[in-house]
Amino acid sequence: MNPRPTMEDVAARAGVSRALVSIVYRNVPGASDETRARVFAVGDELGYRPDHRARLLGSRQRTRLIGVAFDVRYPFHGDLVEALYPAAESLGYSLTLSAVTGSRREAAAVQSLLDYRCESLVLIGPTSPSSALTALAESQPTVVIARKVRAAGVHVVRTDDASGSRLAVEYLLSLGHTRIAHVDGARAPGAAERRTAYVHTMRRAGLTPVVIPGGLTEAAGTEAAHRLPPDVTAVAAFNDACAIGLLHTLRAGGRRVPEDVSIIGYDDSTPSRLDHIQLSTIAQNADRLASAALSLATCQDRESPQEVITSPDLLPRKTTA
Structure with missing residues (x-):
């Protein structure tokens, strides 16, 4: 070479x-x-x-770079990155991306952005503890997207996860389902809020909650499909990727969707809209989240961190009936 x-x-x-x-x-x-x-x-x-990084490191001028850390394993993170680009350009900024992968930890992704002298950081669905986010915000303007977190100095932009989960369950109830399961998101950002809202909504309807261990990936949905009780007729999955794994596995096993089991996801990620999937889902508006995040990332007020909460939308498609 x-x-x-x-x-x-x-x-x-x-x-x-x-x-x-x-x-x-x-x-x-x-x-x-x-x-x-x-x-x-x-x-x-x-x-x-x-080598633009070397030039930036040797310069004392503003870089007008915003660093974005995201996880390549989650499709909705990619949708948010796509929405962040025009939002940044409209404000006269450029983005520097740093990925979290199965072998690259979040701390390494963030450090890479700091090395590029980014003026502020946007962290999509970070899993770092609040104390680490607080320490980061002490030296760098920091915005968190898609996670409910209380960390000093950190701006937060997120969808109302509890409201979204309620929307999903209430929609399935309106279709006549009474045996509705929830495939959990484990310890992922937003999982606790979605799980709690599901349980409360089921109990208010006089029904028994059925929470199945899950996760954020299609593989997690596949595992959840094998644990699904046979009398369950509808499932609210933690996110679209999990729902798609569940969908493929149930169909491969001979169960029809939506005739035998209705499935609704969460995110409205790009794969959910594919013609052969057409997943019913709760939409997080990537454009709204990105615009709000970039406004906070470029503001000068670091003393009064803000929390912006956007409303989710129900998008019925072909996996529910």
């Missing part, structure tokens, strides 16, 4: 100094139009790409 071309390589090929190459790529005065053209041509020929 060939080594990555350096600024020194460009300077040598173009017959100029390294300092002059730096001037050209930083777009500051000090080089003629002819020299700029030659340097860029050589750079393109060599495949040179400037």
